[in-house]
Amino acid sequence: MVTIVALTVGAAVILVIAVFAAFMVGRGSRVDQSEVATTEPLQEVEMVSGPATTDEPSATPPTRDAVAATDAKSTATSPGTMSVDEPVVAETNSVAANDTPSPPTPQQQQPTTAAPVAEAKKPESVVVERPLSKTVDFASMQLDELVTSMDLTEDGRFLVISHQSANLVTIYDVLQRQVVHVRTTTAPRSVLCRGPFAFVANFGEGTISVFNREKDWQLVNELQVIKTGIAHLSAPAGPAFANEILVTCHGEGADSSYRKSYIYLVDVKSDKCREVSRAALASASFDGNLVMTQGAFNLSPSGGLTAYNYSEFVSNSGTARSIFAGGNQQNPYVYQSHPGGYWIGGNVVFGGVPIAQVPGDLGRLLIPDMSRKLVYAVTEDVIRAHRMNSSLTEVGVRRASYPAAFKDFARVYDNVNRRRNYMLDRPVAYTHGDRTFFFLLPAKGGDLLVAETAAFESNSDDSGELADVPMPAKPNMPADRSATPGEPQGDAAAALLQGFPPMIPAGQRFEYRLKVPASTEVALMSDIRGMVLTRDGILRWQPKQADVGIHELKLRVTSDGASSFARPELEVIDAELYASVDGDLTKLTKFATTPLNVDNFSFSESFDGKQRLLLQGDSLQILAPDGITVVTTRKLPRRYDLIEE
Missing domain, CATH: 1.20.5 (Single alpha-helices involved in coiled-coils or other helix-helix interfaces)
Known part of the structure; x- marks a missing residue:
């Protein structure tokens, strides 16, 4: 029917x-x-919280800053996973002061209902509201502050921008074409994005601020560097990133890049820093196999290229041998955009062994595409796309235009290879699906130029896909500055350590209760064997004789959503020395000291051996036989490097 x-x-x-x-x-x-997050599991460090207040919490609506971070929720780290910004410590190292139970272990976690990463489908390209153009029309990003440097996240979704003079860092959403966060940190300069982290060098401070994309781009860590003049950050990329950063530091003066240059290896997890070279500049290859050093830009010839095996270069042996060298008479700052043998600098591509310039007319400036093996040669009128191969094959050409302020094209590109001030920024591009985005920091003015155009060609090997997200009709949305954009809470850190002892004896139990204010959380980030932070906010440790010496503790203090870092020093005193002063540590805190300029001093004895001579530039100090007490100080007519009597 x-x-x-x-x-x-x-x-x-x-x-x-x-x-x-x-x-x-x-x-x-x-x-x-x-x-679905594809990052490696990360472990959270529990925090010590201050006493809860008795006032009723006010119903505060979510800020626009929190709503704007569309990626934060999708990549949030689950409990029981290890985080690069929070080093592995004993389970009792950091706890809640209000005795809040610890999060369940991974074995206690209930199974999640989210789709497994392996089943995640690749996002499809979508039709967006903004029309695609076949020209490359650069426009000003119209940021509130002048730009110092920038770097693109590895997936091309966010551009992290530093504003050194304003003490600000801007997070710009590439697909949405708008600013989504503005964070505060001191004198930000060089920027390096790896995984979910943005590492921002604080010039003159000797620190690197770490911002975490998975935590709404909040400041989550601070790394210390031995020298303060951080000029450059570099590290292998993608899966080759091993939580190590090569940091180039320079001293003061015109000769700083060849007489006062230092390369340090900073371990992100342990917050340890050690010197590995005295080169003027060091950059890691994308695959982590090579380190490319460059001669000083303040000498002639300048910027010479020398390659080393990465493992040998960062080892403690000091026996790294160069693999190959080369370049031109004057070489620009070089960097990589993909794994392989090509290095880009200015309007030149280098490659081969010995390394040399790849022939080809590449305009005034090169912009590498970080998602495809393409490089874009920029001129006053056009942009040409070239494949990164031995012949730099041209695959397309587009008309280009610039804002009226940059009609003089010399304002856009820098035709001088010798970056004497070591402001080592570089332009970047990224292709998302059928759209390519360009970001260019002009040679003059501190502006930032941005352009969006149809992708130059379809390539089955391209990894960039346009995310299925809403696209606003208007670009250049105003900066979203929260009322408290992450300013360090120095008062909270100072109050935390009131009465903290400078010395403790070996072999005896040490306890100190942190003074944790209300609405403040504290995490112990130091990896000191045996030291723990209890649930009620007590720092405990029983140092052994082998621990004699000075130890730097690292505490992260979070108050009102902003983080700062306290680094108190704790000196462990020899047990016999402690007994010799009858347990009165005040008798051990009155040693005389003489400050040294570690970059420029010379020390010698007088003929009779009764005095010490200390030369520091144009200052000569005559010291007592103890080698510390200053007897006389004399001003010299000029600076000297060596003294002998």
């Missing part, structure tokens, strides 16, 4: 709506799966 079902017009409309709704739900499901 055949049954015929008759649909009224109203029922048909309802059916169409239902089908459309199901389709949209399916799209949403695909987007959610595509945003």
Whole structure:
């Protein structure tokens, strides 16, 4: 028997709506799966919290800053995973002061209902509201502050921008074409993005601020560097990143790049720093196999290229041998955009062994595409796309235009290779699906130029795909500055350590209760064997004789959503020395000291051996036989490097 079902017009409309709704739900499901975090599991460090207040919490609506970070929720780290910004410590190292139970272990976690990463579908390209252009029209990003440097996250989604004179860091959403966060840190200069982290060098401070994309781009860590003049950050990329950063530091003066240059290796997890070279500049290859050093830009010839095996270069042996060298008479700052043998600098591509310039007319400036093996040669009128191969094959050409302020094209590119001030920024591009985004910091003015154009060609090997996210009709949205954009809470850190002892004896139990204010959380980030932070905020340690010496503790203090870092020093005193002063440590805190300029001093004895001579530039100090007490100080007519009597 055949049954015929008759649909009224109203029922048909309802059916169409239902089908459309199901389709949209399916799209949403695909987007959610595509945003599943693919980063390696990270472990959280528990925090010590201050006493809870008795006032009723006010119902505060979420800020726009929190809403704007669309990626933060999709990549949030689950409890029981290890974080690069929070080093591995004993389970009792950091706890809640209000005796809040610890998060369950991974074995205690309930199974998640989220789709597994392996099943996540690749996001599909979508039709967006902004029309695609076949020209490259640069426009000013119109930021509130002048730009110092920038770097693109490895997936090309965010541009991290430093503003050194304003003590600000801007997070710019590439796809949305708008500023989503503005964070505060002191004198930010060089920027390096690896994984979910943005490492920002604080010039003159000797620190590197670490911002975490998975935590709404909040400041989550601070790394210390021995020297303060941080000029450059570099590290292998992608899976080759091993939580190590090569840091180039320079001293003061015109000769700083060849007489006062230092390369340090900073371990991100342990916050340890050690010197590995005295080269003027060091950059790691993308795959982590090589380190490319460059001669000083303040000498002639300048910027010479020398390659080393990465493992040998960062070892403690000091026996790294160069693998190859080369370059031109004057070489620009060089960097890589992909694993392989090509290095880019200015309008030149270098490669081969010995390393040399790859022939080709590449305009005034090169912009590498970080998602495809393409490089874009920029001129006053056009941009040409070239494949990164031995012949730099041209694959397309587009007309280009610039804002009226940059009609003088010399304001856009720097035709001088010798970056004497070591402001080592570089332009970047990234292709998301059928769109390519360009970011260019002009040679003069501190502006930032941005352009969006149709992708130059379709390549099956391209990894960039346009995320299925809403696109605003208007670019250049105003900066989203929260009322408290992450300013360090120095007062909270100072109050925390009131009465903290400078010395403790070996072999005896040490306890100190941290003075944790209300609404403040504290995490112990130091990896000191045996030291723990209890649930009620007590720092405990029983140092052994082998621990004699000075130890730097690292405490992260979070108050009102902003983080700062306290680094108190604790000296462990020899047990016999402690007994010799009858336990009165004040008798051990009155030693005389003489400050040294570690970059420029010379020390020698007088002929009779009764005095010491200390030369520091244009200052000569005559010291007592103890080698510390200053007897006389004399001003010299000029600076000297060596003294002998």
